[in-house]
Amino acid sequence: KQEVTQIPAALSVPEGENLVLNCSFTDSAIYNLQWFRQDPGKGLTSLLLIQSSQREQTSGRLNASLDKSSGRSTLYIAASQPGDSATYLCAVPRNRHRDDKIIFGKGTRLHILP
Amino acid sequence: DTGVSQDPRHKITKRGQNVTFRCDPISEHNRLYWYRQTLGQGPEFLTYFQNEAQLEKSRLLSDRFSAERPKGSFSTLEIQRTEQGDSAMYLCASSLGAGGPQETQYFGPGTRLLVL
Numbered sequence: 001k002q003e004v005t006q007i008p009a010a011l012s013v014p015e016g017e018n019l020v021l022n023c024s025f026t027d028s029a030i031y032n033l034q035w036f037r038q039d040p041g042k043g044l045t046s047l048l049l050i051q052s053s054q055r056e057q058t059s060g061r062l063n064a065s066l067d068k069s070s071g072r073s074t075l076y077i078a079a080s081q082p083g084d085s086a087t088y089l090c091a092v093p094r095n096r097h098r099d100d101k102i103i104f105g106k107g108t109r110l111h112i113l114p
Numbered sequence: 115d116t117g118v119s120q121d122p123r124h125k126i127t128k129r130g131q132n133v134t135f136r137c138d139p140i141s142e143h144n145r146l147y148w149y150r151q152t153l154g155q156g157p158e159f160l161t162y163f164q165n166e167a168q169l170e171k172s173r174l175l176s177d178r179f180s181a182e183r184p185k186g187s188f189s190t191l192e193i194q195r196t197e198q199g200d201s202a203m204y205l206c207a208s209s210l211g212a213g214g215p216q217e218t219q220y221f222g223p224g225t226r227l228l229v230l
Contacts, residue, residue: 004156032216032217034218041203041224041226042223042224043118043120043205043221043223043224044157044205045221046218046219046221049216051216089156089157101147101159101162101170102147102157102159102219103159104157105156106154106156107156
């Protein structure tokens with residue numbers, strides 16, 4: 001059974017700092033991994049999707065890496081801004097099935113201090 | 115196309131009442147998913163449809179829950195005899211259903227349910 005763990009659960013950093021969010025998963029037989037952003041009381045927005053054949057993806061100030069063999073992914077946010085404050089969720093498809101059912105971590109609540 | 119929409123956005127009901135939520139997926143998407151999210155947790159899978167066929171139901175979906183997608187377009191999620199433990203955000207997502215490692219799900223804004 002796939003399990004996704006995110007560390008830390010919450011993080012507060014001053015504006016302008018670079019930061020790393022961590023995600024680990026128990027079954028490395030995944031075919032992609034996604035990072036989502038969720039603002040309070042809102043739905044989810046996909047930030048980055050890394051296919052199993054890839055090691056990283058970049059979008060603007062965001063960079064996500066994937067190490068399947070160790071069951072880890074990181075989301076790097078450069079030059080953080082107050083608008084980055086949100087919950088960041090890591091998610092992987094259910095293992096050994098290709099029906100796109102997603103298993104989520106509990107998220108990291110990020111607060112950027114102005 | 116404006117993405118996945120859900121209605122209502124908020125619902126307050128008394129314990130024992132029935133509620134129904136609606137989800138309109140992105141028009142060309144064949145797959146539709148329902149998730150439930152409680153405070154401080156990530157979303158948990160409830161059920162999903164491939165066109166009008168409901169292909170899987172989670173153990174979280176008790177007999178009081180029923181979901182339909184009658185014409186393979188919009189979907190409804192009904193909760194009968196609501197309980198306080200049903201209070202959560204109910205999220206709908208859709209995807210093309212073509213498969214492959216690059217496929218992603220697009221989420222709606224959610225319906226927040228509060229059972230008093």
